[in-house]
Amino acid sequence: MIRDFFRVSVVDLDSGRMNVAEHEGRDLVAGGGGLAAMLFREYGHADRPWDDPDQPLIFAIGPLTGYFPLMSKTVCAFKSPYHDQYSESHAGGRSALSMRFGDMDALVIKGRARRLSALCIGARRFEIRDVEFLRGRDTLSSGKILRSMFPGSGRRSMLRIGPAGENGCAYACINVDTYRHFGRMGAGGVMGSKNLKAIVILGDRGFALPETPAYPKLFQTLYQQLTDTEIMNKYHGLGTAVNVAPLNELKSLPWRNLQATHDPEPGGITGEKMAEERLLRNAACAGCPVGCIHIGYIREQFKKNYQYRYRQVGYDYELLFAVGSMLGVTDSFNALQLMDTVELMGLDVMSAGVALAWATEALEKGILTEEQTIVPLRFGDAANYEKAIVHLGRAENDFYALLARGTLKAASVLGGADFACVLGQEMAGYATGEVFFVAEALGFRHAHLDTGGYSYDQKHEDKDVRRAVDFLVEDEKKRCFLTAMVSCLFARGVYGDDMLGQALESVGYARLAQDQDSVGENIQRLRWRTRIETGYDPDAVDIPKRYQEVVTWKGEVDPEYMAALKREYARRIRELGKPPEE
Amino acid sequence: MKKLSAARMEQCIGCHSCSLACARLVHKQLSWNKAGIRIRSSGGMAAGFEAKLCLACSPAPCAEACPTGALSQRKGGGVIQKRKLCIRCGKCAAACPVDAIFLDHLVNPYVCIHCGRCVAFCPHDCLEMKEISVKEEGAS
Numbered sequence: 047m048i049r050d051f052f053r054v055s056v057v058d059l060d061s062g063r064m065n066v067a068e069h070e071g072r073d074l075v076a077g078g079g080g081l082a083a084m085l086f087r088e089y090g091h092a093d094r095p096w097d098d099p100d101q102p103l104i105f106a107i108g109p110l111t112g113y114f115p116l117m118s119k120t121v122c123a124f125k126s127p128y129h130d131q132y133s134e135s136h137a138g139g140r141s142a143l144s145m146r147f148g149d150m151d152a153l154v155i156k157g158r159a160r161r162l163s164a165l166c167i168g169a170r171r172f173e174i175r176d177v178e179f180l181r182g183r184d185t186l187s188s189g190k191i192l193r194s195m196f197p198g199s200g201r202r203s204m205l206r207i208g209p210a211g212e213n214g215c216a217y218a219c220i221n222v223d224t225y226r227h228f229g230r231m232g233a234g235g236v237m238g239s240k241n242l243k244a245i246v247i248l249g250d251r252g253f254a255l256p257e258t259p260a261y262p263k264l265f266q267t268l269y270q271q272l273t274d275t276e277i278m279n280k281y282h283g284l285g286t287a288v289n290v291a292p293l294n295e296l297k298s299l300p301w302r303n304l305q306a307t308h309d310p311e312p313g314g315i316t317g318e319k320m321a322e323e324r325l326l327r328n329a330a331c332a333g334c335p336v337g338c339i340h341i342g343y344i345r346e347q348f349k350k351n352y353q354y355r356y357r358q359v360g361y362d363y364e365l366l367f368a369v370g371s372m373l374g375v376t377d378s379f380n381a382l383q384l385m386d387t388v389e390l391m392g393l394d395v396m397s398a399g400v401a402l403a404w405a406t407e408a409l410e411k412g413i414l415t416e417e418q419t420i421v422p423l424r425f426g427d428a429a430n431y432e433k434a435i436v437h438l439g440r441a442e443n444d445f446y447a448l449l450a451r452g453t454l455k456a457a458s459v460l461g462g463a464d465f466a467c468v469l470g471q472e473m474a475g476y477a478t479g480e481v482f483f484v485a486e487a488l489g490f491r492h493a494h495l496d497t498g499g500y501s502y503d504q505k506h507e508d509k510d511v512r513r514a515v516d517f518l519v520e521d522e523k524k525r526c527f528l529t530a531m532v533s534c535l536f537a538r539g540v541y542g543d544d545m546l547g548q549a550l551e552s553v554g555y556a557r558l559a560q561d562q563d564s565v566g567e568n569i570q571r572l573r574w575r576t577r578i579e580t581g582y583d584p585d586a587v588d589i590p591k592r593y594q595e596v597v598t599w600k601g602e603v604d605p606e607y608m609a610a611l612k613r614e615y616a617r618r619i620r621e622l623g624k625p626p627e628e
Numbered sequence: 629m630k631k632l633s634a635a636r637m638e639q640c641i642g643c644h645s646c647s648l649a650c651a652r653l654v655h656k657q658l659s660w661n662k663a664g665i666r667i668r669s670s671g672g673m674a675a676g677f678e679a680k681l682c683l684a685c686s687p688a689p690c691a692e693a694c695p696t697g698a699l700s701q702r703k704g705g706g707v708i709q710k711r712k713l714c715i716r717c718g719k720c721a722a723a724c725p726v727d728a729i730f731l732d733h734l735v736n737p738y739v740c741i742h743c744g745r746c747v748a749f750c751p752h753d754c755l756e757m758k759e760i761s762v763k764e765e766g767a768s
Contacts, residue, residue, distance in 0.1 A: 048658075112648075112658055113658065115645070143644070143660060146658075147659065147660060147661070170733065189672060190671075190672065193671070193672060199668040199669055199670075200660070200666055200667055200668030200669070200680070201660060201661055201666075201668075223673055224672060224673040224674060225673055249660065249661075250661065250733075251659075251733075252651065252657045252658060252659030252661060252662040252732065253657065253658040253659070254656070254657065254658070255652060255656050255657060255658050262652065262653070265652070269645075269749065273751050327639075327641075327676075328641050328752075329641050329642055329673060330641040330642055330643035331643070332642070332643065332644045332660070333643065333644060333645075333648065334643055335641075335643045335645045335749070335751035336643075336751075337641040337643065337751065337752070339641075341674075358674045
């Protein structure tokens, strides 16, 4: 191991200085989400609003980061501008390895810079520079300028925000190395509130390897499993976009603001069509040989006489759902064009797509006017959606500024809450049934990856409340340990308890290897406790009426079963989040 | 005599598995720098990736610049490294025309020795080990 405690870089944007703090607790919280929650309790303020300058923005990696393949993610934790409660978002890119080689287990950023600034930090580097000239700049052109300001290609991770983050959008993302994102729950808004346009992490150190023969042997085994076997084929081949066609067939793909769960003509947005017609190449996070990032292209004629411009755009299942089926856009070029515009603005693509789907139906129903939406939003009309995304990112008028706070916030002022597709936040693309709806609505991150609720729906027809909630709680606990590592969740088929135990032991964390279950539960409880202390009440979460109107392969949604699931899951969450006994 | 080349970098996904493997297996380090091959984007991820590694020059400017014989000419191209002889002057890195030698903060040089151990760790078949002909000195 590199160390049995945590080395934390604590940056204060008010003073422009940095402190290196050492924290105990490796055997209790492991790293990642567990470490982030522990650090929020140390540096955060449950009773102050998310944009209080003293609130921390936390990035944390795990004990296996860099040592093994697919331990390639970073946890970002913060008080969310979406609901003013503690939350997490996860991303890869080069961020995790840059932090590892930048010699930090976590980075805590507090305070607020006087002017728009960029932070550059590494094992032997600390600098805060004024970048006021980047205000209002999109993520792509900002990246180009920042790259020339902070050299270090190949060992550098660049986190940056677009106009949406600067404008305090509640679902602004942090762009990580162009193709990855801390997407959900508004981490970009927190960076914006700190006047922080970019964070450049330089990974410029190296560490001695464990001297035991177990480590290189295990690395070889794991690497082979991840590259030579069928396990990861799905992620490398068509990528998660492979889900579009089967979920559509299973009546579980949200279409046109979830007015339908199936469409006979998904057009060009299936994984197969995307790969055959639009895929340029694959890319990977640093430290992951799988290469699940799929990059397509758009080509546009900007002038007569065959003058074209082109862009490379990353796509995935969730993007194809959010700006594809949810907006009724089935042309692949159009879908990629919308993804690109969302990217430039620095918005979370799922929230932006779902918010605009709601706005489209609200306009249809006369709840909104064209004066408010500026452009006439119509399902399938990509050109107007492209303009609307820019309006949303730039908070162009009162309506878009309100919608940027969240769909249900807008609906609470304007009406139309019944058909807002919000499950804690704007939904993910799995209209699989009651278990998923409840799991995402109440789950810690309101993410489809908090638990496998969507998968449970696809495999179970029974309506056993206790069994379903037991699954959610147990599955979350296991994921808590994995996201403390911080493993990519695509690798969960490879990194079972035994393999994780061997990996931890081979680099010197024997105690963590033995205590996976209790550490997982400890992290689960710690995260819920922190969340509840910042104001979360699972009973107060509404599941809008639209979810009672959904028809899946199992038939119509059963409102009573859904209500029972919600009651029981809320009870279990409250139990998990209870303060520990003295 | 074999030579490593990054022959198909347009297939690279930027996973750094090759650098990590070199650091791990050759240099016994957990690093993506302390390696004979390093991966970088060429102006952002959208522009794709390039590999920094020894191109097996013959004669090798780095070996000619080395004052102690820590780097010596390998037959056919490239260098043989004897770390114990290195005085960490950094002249090798300065002499390399393609920035293939990495110097850590203690000015230890890391250079590809064309052992090929990274090849098996490239998931996209970007790297290639090929036999090179060794010309005798003075031969035309």
